[in-house]
Amino acid sequence: MLRPYQVTALDRLAAAWAEGRRRAWVVLPPGAGKTLIGLEAARRLDRRTVVLVPNTAIQDQWIAHWRGFTPATTTAGADRSLAADVTVLTYQSLAIFDPETETDVEGHTRSPMRRLHANGRELIDRLAGAGPLTLVLDECHHLLDVWGRLVAEVLDRLPGALVLGLTGTPPESLSPAEAGLVDTLFGSPILGASIPALVREGHLAPFAELAWLTPPTAVEAGHIAGEAERFAELTTGLVTSTDFLTWLDARFTTRTVPWVRIEKDEPRLAAAALRMHHAGLLDLPAGARLREEHRHAPSAEDWVELLDDYVTHALTDDGLREAIRRALPAVGYRLTRRGIRAAQSPVDRVLARSAAKTYATVEITAAEDTALGERLRALVLCDHERAGVRLPALLRGVLEPEAGSAWLVLGNLVADERTRALDPMLVTGKTVAAGPDTARAFVAWAGRPELSITFDDGLCVIGGPWSPRTWVALVTAFFEEGRCRVLVGTRALLGEGWDARGVNVLVDLTAAATTTSVVQTRGRALRLDPSWPEKVANVWTVVCVTDRHPKGSADWQRFVRKHRGYLAAAPDGEIVSGVAHVDAAFSPYAPPPVASLDAVNVAMGERAAAREETRTAWRLGTGFRDELVHTLRVRPVRTLTPTFVPAGPSEPPAVVPAAACAQPVPSPPAGARVVSTLIGAGVLFSALAVLTWVSVLLGGPLLLAGGALAVRRDRTLRRAGRLLAGAVGDPPLLWFACAVADGLRASGLSPRGAEGVVTRVEPDGSYRLSLADVDAETSRRFALALDEVLSPIASPRYLVSRYVLRPAPVRARARAWLAGTAVADGVVYHAVPAALGQNRGRATAFATAWNTWVSAGEPVYANTPEGEGVLATHRGEDPLAATTVLRVAWD
Incomplete structure (x- = not known):
């Protein structure tokens, strides 16, 4: 049965064909059933169908799915003759180049079509003569960097074909050149649901992104x-x-x-x-x-x-x-x-291929075995089966000869008695290998006496009259049955398209950090497991860092690139992109101190074992908008007082713990803001006027007779002192955020104002502020504007003042107020955000919101004598001494 998001994608695809489009591409995450969409789309079109895929493992999966999907009268196969109703071929079967035709007689590079081997040209001729054709290009992101120009020329030879591209690579991750090629090949994308949406709806397994940090050996x-x-x-x-x-x-x-x-x-x-x-x-x-x-x-x-x-x-x-x-x-x-x-x-x-990463892999799998036992199905992905080339002279004796290879990982897993019992196996496009006992068990299980076992450096290579198409399927079944609980492979073979629903632990040892590779790799672990409906997957990245070299964070930066733009649930339940979903304390700019690595790994191990908490963090079955929300994370240096905005009995505070839901924002503040307003205005009050105002503010009638007046005056003095003491220091971040939100709404730049502001307190004392229930661009506009308000002044078009109270004896200050001798105490300036400083009208709208929430103050245009003086005096000053960073979350 088709899932709702698959029905939506197919309906959009049908509308594209009805509009006369000949080419289209559908974007869905790995594990979301792109193959099923391709099969159903081809069935509905009812034409001869040719599917091109990246490798033989995916080729076999398409043929198997088709045979189980369509009536027996529809034939499917992999023969280049295109005799079957559905033919599934690899891209390599098309892109067979003749090296002798790479350049013409003048040395100019020929077009890909002219460089094709005769076999490749023959296949294209068959495609052109096959009549009305549906051409499905699976994992079509491969076209961007390998076969793009060739496929573009091939499609020009097939003007009558309907072409469907399928990929898990989001279009926003494409470079301008790649986007141009995709637009030429397919036109605008048909977007499906995101990974978080599919997890929340229960179509993909919930997962945790984890990191094991290790120094080099x-x-x-x-x-x-x-x-x-x-x-x-x-x-x-x-x-x-x-x-x-x-x-x-x-x-x-x-x-x-x-x-x-x-x-x-x-x-x-x-x-x-x-x-x-x-x-x-x-x-x-x-x-x-x-x-x-x-x-x-x-x-x-x-x-x-x-x-x-x-x-x-x-x-x-x-x-x-x-x-x-x-x-x-x-x-x-x-x-x-x-x-x-x-x-x-x-x-x-050295950092990318450190032997320490292999040792870390052993520790991870041993820990996951302790947590999952017989249910464990771990996949370890590497870049290469064997090292392949000799190490440079500089690194001989430093790195092991097989450093970074799947072969070395398998050797270490077999050598450790904790992981040897997990029957680890290696499968690549060239080799199947395992420890002696596992190799013999596999051959017996496969029931293929023609297979042989040969020893190679303590491991056993299983060989015989078979091909990758056969052995990948057999090893996968052996793994799914739990006879092998750790499978080691290469990204090229198992990193995309390969389907094993039982995978619940993924250890990423690859160096690839593109969005495509990250999405595809993670997709191996996110498929639902019918045998374990409560499946939760742990995705580990092993990172090697050192503080003994200025490039010691190179592997950390690779880790950061892997997570940039990738959304996952943080421990507190917020779904964010970047390394913050691994650990809120992780910075994208530098790794944690080396001395803290052991503590980080202990914490990661605890989180890995707490799968039920991960499941809870994803809030399965709850509502969502499937949109990005930009947040500003602020770490104050000075104390921001008061911590919570005063609220009535029925109003919850707007500052909420990170795990709590958003709460309504209370009414604008009275005490500290009004105090700063009156001080800023430089108003001098008579003792009676001030006493009357403070009494009214504090909610009680003023008794003016005799001793009652003295008692009331003393109480008022104490209460005024407390009120003034609360106004010393910086206002809460929430007030600044509310001013920005109301300013944006008043300027027509946001549909929501202060009532949409959400503030969360992190365990480390930092704050996260965002604007809820708006589109991604508005949330980004809000976060950027708030960042400008809280940051040191650079070169804004407008500035706005904030009046402040400096620390002083409380009662003395209160007496000055009551005596009518209070004067302006201090002033700091903030930048009016660029979005609100484009013209005087917007700046005035922001100032009105600023007066409501923060302080008195008029916008000052920087290009005036007054503004130039303010800039000359205050440029570079940090009004709040806070560090900020923009984050992207999902709602």
Whole structure:
């Protein structure tokens, strides 16, 4: 039976055909049943059908699904003659190139069609002569980087064909060149439901994204430290014995070019400069603002970015140039006549293929066995079966010869008695291997006496008269039955399209970090398991980090790229993209301290074992909008008071724990805001007037007779003092957020105002603020605007003031109020957000909201004498001393 989202996709596809489109592509996550959609679409079109797929494993799955899906009268096969009603072929069967025809007689590269081998051209001729044809291109993202130009030419030869592309790669992840090719091939996409939506509805298994962080082995660490010495000598010499720092100062802090221009024109150079400031090597440039990504030590990339600029524009010392040239290879760069260019990084290679990752895989599978027992079905994905090429001389004796390979992983799993009992097996497009006992058990189970077992370095290779099409199916069935509970394979074979519903643990050891590879890899673990309806999958990424080299975070950055844009449930139940769904404390800009890695792994192990909590975090069966929501995470440095907005008995606080649902925002604040308003206005009150106002504010009638007046006055003095004490310091972040939301609504930029603001408190004391029940663009607009309000002033079009009370003896301050001698106490300025500063009308609308929620203050246009004076005095000031970072969540 088709699921609702599949019906929707098919209906949209039918509408596209009815509109006269000849080509279309459907986007659905792995495990969502793209094959079923392709089968049903082909059945409805009732034409001869040809399906092209990436590999033989997927080819067999299509044929098997078709035979189980259609009446027996419909034939399906894999013969290039196209005699069957449905023919399933691999892309490779089409793209057979003749190396001798790569260039013409003048040396120009030929088009892909002209480079085809005769067999490939023959197949295309058959396609062109097959009559009305439905051509299904499965996992069509492969066309973008392998066969794209060829398929474009083939489709031009098939003008009568209806072409359906199927992929799990979201269109927003495509580069401009890829998007252009897809548009040429297929037109606009037909989008299905997202991964979180399918999990929430129960069509995919809930899952947790986890990380095992490990330092390199002792031998690897020694090599890395040695490589770091050369670069450390260079950077130390630059700082102590050259004009490099003087040049940095001239380049960034004494220039008259506004910092916003530098950040816009040279973003990587500007970011590197700010990290140098964080390291104490550069003054903070005027107008610059330190964000989360700047608050860590300069990386090798930062040094190289600055060095390249220095070498290009300032360096005249040939001796220093030579020293730079010698030191750069240690961090994966080389000095050329045109500047510094990237080269192969030996340290990156060591971290990516560290033997420590293989040892971590053993620990993960052993821990998962303890948690799941006989139910465990673990898949370990690697980039390569064997190392394939000799290590460079520099790394011999540092990395194991088979470092990073599936073969080495299998060897370690078989060698450890905890995981040997799990009967691990290796399956690739070339090899099936296992430990001796497992190999013999598999051959007996398969019932194929013609299979042979040969020993290779302690492992057994199973061979015989069979092909990948046969052995992948057999090993998969052996695995699904639980006779092998850990399967090791390569991303090329098992990383996409391969279907094993029992997989509940995935260990990702691959270096691929594209959106396509991440979505496809994770899809192996998300299919529902009929034998375990409560299945919860754990997806592990193993990361090797070190603080002994400036490129020691290279593998961490690869981990960050894998999770960028990928949505998963965090432990608190919020579904967010990026490494925050692995651990809220993880930064996309730097790994945790090496000293904390063991503690991180312990916490990850505890989360892995708590599968029921993961299931709860996904809130299965609850409603959703399937839209992205942009949030601002704020970590205050100073205390923000009061923590909660005063609310009536029936009004819950707007600041809620992270796990709680959104609550209504209370009415605008009275106490602290009114106090700052009156102080800001510089109003002088008589004692009686102030006393009357405070009494009314505090809700009681004022007695003016004799001793009663004195008693009441003393009580009022104490209560006024408490009120004033509450106004000292910064207002709650919620008030700023409400002002921004109301300003956006008043300007027609948002359908919701303060009532839509949601604030959540993180365990580490930080806050997450967002605007609920709006579209993704409005939520993004809100988050960016709030970020500008809370951040140091750069170069806004408008500014707005906030009046503040400085710390002082409470009773003395209250007496000054009651005596009518209160005067303006202090003022700080905030930027009016760019979206609200485009014209005077929007700036005034924001100021009105600001007056309601935060403080008195009029918008000041920066391009006036008054505004220029404010900017000259306050540019670069941090009004709240808070660090902020934008996050993307799902609702």
